[in-house]
Amino acid sequence: MLGIADPWVALAYLLCIVSALLCLVWGIIKWNQDDPETEPEEEIRQWAEEEDRVGEEL
Amino acid sequence: MSIWMIIIVVAYLGVIGYLGFRGFKSTKTATDYLLGGREAHPYVMAMSYGATFISTSAIIGFGGASAVFGMSLLWLPFLNIFLGIFIAFWLFGRRTRKMGLRLDAHTFPELLGRRFKSRFIQGAAGVIIFLFVPMYASAVLTGAAKYLAYQFSMNYNIALFVFSVIIALYVVMGGIKGVMYTDALQATIMLIGLSFLLYMTYHKLGGPTAAHQALTDMADQVPAKLQAAGHRGWTRMPQFGTPLWWTAVSTIIMGVGIGVLAQPQLAVRYMTVKSGKELNRAIPIGGVFILLTAGVAYIVGSLSNVFFQQTVGEISIAVAKGDVEQIIPMYLQAATPNWFSVLFMLTLMSAAMSTLSSQFHVMGTSIGRDLIEESLGRKSKNGGVLATRIGVLAGILVSVYLSYAIEIKFGKTGTAVVARGTAIFFGLCACAFLPMYVGALWSRGITKAGAIAGLIGGAASSLLWMLLIHEKASTALLLCNTFFGTRSLAIQTVEGKEVFLSSGPIIWAFVDPLLIGLPISILLTVLVSRFTKKITDEHLAHCGMMSE
Numbered sequence: 001m002l003g004i005a006d007p008w009v010a011l012a013y014l015l016c017i018v019s020a021l022l023c024l025v026w027g028i029i030k031w032n033q034d035d036p037e038t039e040p041e042e043e044i045r046q047w048a049e050e051e052d053r054v055g056e057e058l
Numbered sequence: 059m060s061i062w063m064i065i066i067v068v069a070y071l072g073v074i075g076y077l078g079f080r081g082f083k084s085t086k087t088a089t090d091y092l093l094g095g096r097e098a099h100p101y102v103m104a105m106s107y108g109a110t111f112i113s114t115s116a117i118i119g120f121g122g123a124s125a126v127f128g129m130s131l132l133w134l135p136f137l138n139i140f141l142g143i144f145i146a147f148w149l150f151g152r153r154t155r156k157m158g159l160r161l162d163a164h165t166f167p168e169l170l171g172r173r174f175k176s177r178f179i180q181g182a183a184g185v186i187i188f189l190f191v192p193m194y195a196s197a198v199l200t201g202a203a204k205y206l207a208y209q210f211s212m213n214y215n216i217a218l219f220v221f222s223v224i225i226a227l228y229v230v231m232g233g234i235k236g237v238m239y240t241d242a243l244q245a246t247i248m249l250i251g252l253s254f255l256l257y258m259t260y261h262k263l264g265g266p267t268a269a270h271q272a273l274t275d276m277a278d279q280v281p282a283k284l285q286a287a288g289h290r291g292w293t294r295m296p297q298f299g300t301p302l303w304w305t306a307v308s309t310i311i312m313g314v315g316i317g318v319l320a321q322p323q324l325a326v327r328y329m330t331v332k333s334g335k336e337l338n339r340a341i342p343i344g345g346v347f348i349l350l351t352a353g354v355a356y357i358v359g360s361l362s363n364v365f366f367q368q369t370v371g372e373i374s375i376a377v378a379k380g381d382v383e384q385i386i387p388m389y390l391q392a393a394t395p396n397w398f399s400v401l402f403m404l405t406l407m408s409a410a411m412s413t414l415s416s417q418f419h420v421m422g423t424s425i426g427r428d429l430i431e432e433s434l435g436r437k438s439k440n441g442g443v444l445a446t447r448i449g450v451l452a453g454i455l456v457s458v459y460l461s462y463a464i465e466i467k468f469g470k471t472g473t474a475v476v477a478r479g480t481a482i483f484f485g486l487c488a489c490a491f492l493p494m495y496v497g498a499l500w501s502r503g504i505t506k507a508g509a510i511a512g513l514i515g516g517a518a519s520s521l522l523w524m525l526l527i528h529e530k531a532s533t534a535l536l537l538c539n540t541f542f543g544t545r546s547l548a549i550q551t552v553e554g555k556e557v558f559l560s561s562g563p564i565i566w567a568f569v570d571p572l573l574i575g576l577p578i579s580i581l582l583t584v585l586v587s588r589f590t591k592k593i594t595d596e597h598l599a600h601c602g603m604m605s606e
Contacts, residue, residue, distance in 0.1 A: 002168075002266060002270055003266070003267040003268065003269065003271030003272075003274055003293070004129065004274065004293040005274045005277070005293045005294045005312050006130070006290075006293060006294035006295050007128075008292055008295050009128075009129050009130050009132065009294060009295060012129070012130070012132035012133045012136055012474055013132050013137040013357075015133075015140075016132055016135050016136045016139060016353045017349065017411065018351035019136055019139040019144065020345045020348070021354075022140075022144065022345070023139060023143055023341045023342050023344065023345025023346065024342040024345060025142050025342075026144070026148075026341055026342065027338060027339060027341045027343070027345075027491050028342060030338040030341075031335075031339060032335065033335065033337065033338060034333055034335040035267055035335050036220050039078060040415025040437030043159050043160065044159060046162060046542065047158070047162055047164075047329075048302055050162055050164060051164055051330070051556040053167075054164050054423060054427060056265050
């Protein structure tokens with residue numbers, strides 16, 4: 001198949017393409033879909049401030 | 059170097075400098091980014107995502123490895139796309155992000171440590187990462203230095219030195235701050251470049267089917283040594299149960315393919331995105347990106363055999379004189395216009411820089427934050443800051459030394475060193491962290507003791523296997539030879555000839571540490587959890603694990 005001698009190798013070749021297409025289709029469908037529940041802003045703020053501190057240290 | 063090369067190099071550096079400056083000026087802190095209303099342009103966002111998925115080692119190292127092993131390695135990009143992107147972002151990403159925020163975790167060890175309420179886990183995971191990231195980093199360094207050496211016809215050691223100095227400066231000057239624009243540019247060039255390379259390769263060789271067929275027809279030209287090891291041609295899987303089969307399938311394909319799920323740098327990325335929406339959007343971008351970069355490198359790497367056969371009458375590995383990492387650079391130079399290969403080289407160099415700088419970042423935080431500050435509780439007197447900086451410096455030095463030593467040890471022997479160094483790191487991450495990580499996200503039943511048992515058991519068994527049994531690693535690491543006078547305990551010398559111990563199709567010296575360490579780690583995690591104290595409902599609720 002496709003000039004590839006071993007069906008297992010041809011399968012890998014096709015699966016690469018198919019799985020990338022799966023990612024593409026899945027992403028297009030869910031492009032604007034957010035999590036049903038969002039985190040409280042306070043939680044994010046606390047996390048972000050700590051993250052900045054970690055970055056500063058480096 | 060021609061005048062065109064100089065113009066391209068200068069222009070590229072100018073653009074990168076400008077974008078870096080622009081990024082630096084508008085650098086936003088995590089607070090600004092996560093809470094501020096402003097958003098990056100979707101294209102820039104998308105492409106900078108892309109850049110994090112590609113590494114130079116994937117192109118140079120694994121592309122070169124496929125020129126030797128053939129298209130059977132395409133199972134790896136499939137696993138990278140399906141597990142590393144789709145499953146990782148869809149299933150792992152969402153939960154990791156939520157849990158990371160709830161637990162105020164900023165590194166992968168911290169997430170695991172807080173989830174299981176164990177400072178030991180955070181410290182031990184930090185140490186494992188700190189000790190083994192250099193192996194991965196040196197693989198990236200080697201790939202970049204080899205390309206540089208080839209492109210500018212300079213000595214490898216000089217190229218390594220020059221590149222290391224540039225990296226050190228880059229990291230010291232703030233490294234990954236505000237690199238979104240430069241990342242986006244790199245990714246764009248990489249994407250266009252590799253798509254063009256694939257089109258051109260197929261076009262030259264008469265289309266996909268004809269090109270593959272030509273490669274299939276070359277099966278009789280596989281070197282005798284590779285044939286004896288199980289190579290059956292570049293479009294066939296290696297013979298089942300041969301040394302080559304075990305290396306391709308257990309080390310390169312499974313080691314990296316599965317290990318990608320428990321990568322400390324990747325887990326951190328999930329937490330730094332703005333919302334679940336962005337995780338969704340990363341999936342199509344990442345999937346297509348891996349296909350068009352890594353996937354293409356593997357296909358082109360394999361097909362370079364046909365190209366070199368038709369142009370110089372030799373297969374790739376012979377043209378590169380046994381130096382696997384030189385194959386892709388040589389192919390680019392021989393098959394593409396000069397300006398293209400120079401531009402491509404610059405892109406690969408800067409991609410290597412951003413990969414390396416994030417690796418050094420992980421090394422620094424693993425020692426400074428995870429071990430010193432959190433696990434040992436030394437928050438005062440800026441102990442963490444100092445340790446982080448020493449950690450980064452030590453990491454850079456060790457990685458450079460490894461790249462130097464690896465070249466001396468393996469340089470021209472035809473072993474895909476870059477691919478193997480990456481595989482060892484990925485495999486170890488899987489053995490040490492994957493069972494606990496899956497447990498942390500999905501299971502209420504995994505206990506602190508279970509997680510620790512899995513971590514220690516997985517890491518220790520895969521390390522011992524690496525040091526004493528796995529032929530390629532144990533030979534290089536010399537420990538087995540020092541203590542037992544043989545390069546692997548699974549090799550016996552009978553009448554002056556080496557005999558590999560085997561059980562049916564299993565040749566023990568070629569079985570990857572992952573296949574030993576991961577089952578042991580899973581087993582220990584589950585078994586010990588059954589008999590030890592459960593984590594309280596209160597803490598599980600705090601982690602966001604709702605009771606069923």
